[in-house]
Amino acid sequence: MAVDQPVTTPTGDQTRIHNIGYRSYDGPRLGRAYARRSLYSQSLRGAYGLGRSVKSKVLPMLLFVVMCVPAAIMVAVAVATKAKELPLDYTRYAIVMQAVISLYVASQAPQSVSRDLRFKTVPLYFSRPIETADYVRAKYAALASALFVLTAAPLLVLYVGALLAKLDFADQTKGFAQGLVSVALLSLLFAGIGLVIASVTPRRGFGIAAVIAVLTISYGAVSTLQAIADAQDSTGAIPWIGLFSPVTLIDGVQSAFLGADSAYPGAMGPSTGEGVVFLLVTLGLIAASYGLLMRRYRKVGL
Amino acid sequence: MIATESLSKRFPRVTALDRLSVDIGPGVTGLVGANGAGKSTLIKILLGLSPATEGRAEVLGLDVATKGAAIRERVGYMPEHDCLPPDVSATEFVVHMARMSGLPPTAARERTADTLRHVGLYEERYRPIGGYSTGMKQRVKLAQALVHDPQLVFLDEPTNGLDPVGRDEMLGLIRRIHTDFGISVLVTSHLLGELERTCDHVVVVDGGKLLRSSSTTDFTQTTTTLAIEVTDTDAHPDGTRAVREALHARGVEIVESGAGLPGAGHILLLTAQGEETYDLVRDVVADLGLGLVRMEQRRHHISEVFTDADSATTAGGTTDSDTTRKEAVGHGG
Numbered sequence: 269m270a271v272d273q274p275v276t277t278p279t280g281d282q283t284r285i286h287n288i289g290y291r292s293y294d295g296p297r298l299g300r301a302y303a304r305r306s307l308y309s310q311s312l313r314g315a316y317g318l319g320r321s322v323k324s325k326v327l328p329m330l331l332f333v334v335m336c337v338p339a340a341i342m343v344a345v346a347v348a349t350k351a352k353e354l355p356l357d358y359t360r361y362a363i364v365m366q367a368v369i370s371l372y373v374a375s376q377a378p379q380s381v382s383r384d385l386r387f388k389t390v391p392l393y394f395s396r397p398i399e400t401a402d403y404v405r406a407k408y409a410a411l412a413s414a415l416f417v418l419t420a421a422p423l424l425v426l427y428v429g430a431l432l433a434k435l436d437f438a439d440q441t442k443g444f445a446q447g448l449v450s451v452a453l454l455s456l457l458f459a460g461i462g463l464v465i466a467s468v469t470p471r472r473g474f475g476i477a478a479v480i481a482v483l484t485i486s487y488g489a490v491s492t493l494q495a496i497a498d499a500q501d502s503t504g505a506i507p508w509i510g511l512f513s514p515v516t517l518i519d520g521v522q523s524a525f526l527g528a529d530s531a532y533p534g535a536m537g538p539s540t541g542e543g544v545v546f547l548l549v550t551l552g553l554i555a556a557s558y559g560l561l562m563r564r565y566r567k568v569g570l
Numbered sequence: 571m572i573a574t575e576s577l578s579k580r581f582p583r584v585t586a587l588d589r590l591s592v593d594i595g596p597g598v599t600g601l602v603g604a605n606g607a608g609k610s611t612l613i614k615i616l617l618g619l620s621p622a623t624e625g626r627a628e629v630l631g632l633d634v635a636t637k638g639a640a641i642r643e644r645v646g647y648m649p650e651h652d653c654l655p656p657d658v659s660a661t662e663f664v665v666h667m668a669r670m671s672g673l674p675p676t677a678a679r680e681r682t683a684d685t686l687r688h689v690g691l692y693e694e695r696y697r698p699i700g701g702y703s704t705g706m707k708q709r710v711k712l713a714q715a716l717v718h719d720p721q722l723v724f725l726d727e728p729t730n731g732l733d734p735v736g737r738d739e740m741l742g743l744i745r746r747i748h749t750d751f752g753i754s755v756l757v758t759s760h761l762l763g764e765l766e767r768t769c770d771h772v773v774v775v776d777g778g779k780l781l782r783s784s785s786t787t788d789f790t791q792t793t794t795t796l797a798i799e800v801t802d803t804d805a806h807p808d809g810t811r812a813v814r815e816a817l818h819a820r821g822v823e824i825v826e827s828g829a830g831l832p833g834a835g836h837i838l839l840l841t842a843q844g845e846e847t848y849d850l851v852r853d854v855v856a857d858l859g860l861g862l863v864r865m866e867q868r869r870h871h872i873s874e875v876f877t878d879a880d881s882a883t884t885a886g887g888t889t890d891s892d893t894t895r896k897e898a899v900g901h902g903g
């Protein structure tokens with residue numbers, strides 16, 4: 269065994285590297301706020317697969333297209349038939365397309381946080397100037413923004429189409445604005461729920477399954493109970509049952525405050541008084557999601 | 571660079587650090603201890619990520635309890651465990667980490683290209699990390715710790731999982747971080763022999779207590795062992811034995827080298843008393859008409875000193891050859 273000269277080959281390499289010389293960095297260091305913004309934009313781009321592999325672009329892009337195509341068709345129909353109004357309200361669109369939105373949250377929330385946990389990248393973040401709150405806010409804001417893009421884009425298509433079809437401007441603008449507020453709330457709520465679930469598991473598969481389960485099973489259960497309540501003529505219970513799933517919660521808020529027609533059985537949406545409860549629950553859930561994420565990452569550290 | 575003053579960290583059931591006071595200057599410093607000796611806990615506290623139960627610590631003159639963010643902007647950290655996502659390239663990953671350290675986008679890209687080249691990653695840096703060897707992954711981990719040009723880096727077990735050649739390359743790289751890049755290094759290891767070759771200063775901790783802190787030369791300077799190897803001739807078919815007998819006759823203490831190791835029969839180890847021992851060896855070999863293949867200083871291993879310093883901590887499993895020396899620190903308590 270030639271024990272004396274085992275590292276002759278790399279020595280040549282090192283000499284070559286050595287000659288290039290090390291340059292130190294004297295430029296600006298932009299600190300926490302900049303790092304938080306960078307993490308936000310990286311996560312937002314990542315939520316659509318930008319800056320990642322081709323494979324990871326497929327699903328988010330496909331879902332984005334699936335979200336927008338029905339809007340485009342409705343617009344085309346409205347323009348062609350010279351309809352007086354759009355076939356679907358702005359506020360109703362996200363409720364109808366909720367399966368697509370749920371699928372998007374289920375696929376991208378784990379992508380955003382489970383990867384960092386699974387590959388133990390989190391310590392690298394926290395050994396840098398950013399702190400728990402920066403990480404959580406950047407990730408939360410990024411996923412909420414990605415969802416907003418997903419849900420607001422078809423509304424924009426509808427709005428532009430409606431103006432092209434020469435529908436009433438004031439009417440359409442009001443509907444569009446109400447729709448935007450509604451999907452903004454929905455984005456925050458869904459992103460929070462998705463991230464909390466995903467941040468518990470480093471396994472992406474579990475995260476996806478768990479998010480889908482929570483979003484769709486709760487909706488299924490709530491719809492079934494509402495249908496039963498409707499069949500038994502206990503209509504007073506219908507709105508309250510709606511509190512127990514994210515989609516119906518948003519539906520309740522918007523039918524109480526944003527002039528939406530409720531998708532509940534018999535359009536039995538909550539009254540304005542009951543709507544206050546819906547709004548408080550929604551905001552409470554958003555705040556709770558943020559709080560849980562903060563708690564989750566406080567311990568992760570190194 | 572680093573100063574701690576009766577720093578303690580107690581968890582409900584374990585005391586990870588017990589009144590540790592240590593002063594670490596610029597250069598390459600080794601932090602040695604068995605698993606669970608408190609090395610990682612110390613690094614966490616020094617990064618300002620975990621509050622100390624009592625005592626205080628300063629890094630780069632900044633208090634860890636209050637200036638954590640400022641410290642983390644100026645130090646780099648390479649964790650012991652895997653921390654790389656497999657589906658992005660080294661370049662993308664290190665650029666992102668550079669921006670997380672506050673570097674503007676253009677600077678982040680330039681520094682990434684420079685740093686990856688310095689750690690020895692070339693064309694492969696555009697490929698996804700998932701396909702890298704362990705050695706390449708360690709280089710990426712090192713690059714992300716250096717990309718923002720810190721004043722000090724914490725390297726947690728950087729040679730873990732590397733083969734002997736990779737280990738040597740990594741140690742050479744660590745040495746260059748200080749000599750060429752001007753960045754001070756705190757490197758942890760449970761292998762003492764590695765640090766002997768790499769560090770200027772070694773801090774030994776065990777059970778959260780400071781066992782010893784001194785410069786590497788102090789550790790190894792006390793006595794010099796000389797290794798010599800000679801050729802055989804017709805007159806002396808066993809040259810090694812002839813030299814040994816001749817030297818023994820002149821009163822030179824021969825240290826028996828461990829049997830059964832490569833080259834053991836051909837290498838003589840003797841204790842050098844000073845300059846005159848070298849002359850004596852030269853004369854003896856010349857008188858016998860043998861060729862002197864090798865005459866070199868063998869430094870004592872840190873482990874020997876370490877064992878002396880604390881008999882409760884036993885250094886065992888010592889293998890010894892010219893290039894690979896590994897000492898496993900026993901779990902003393």
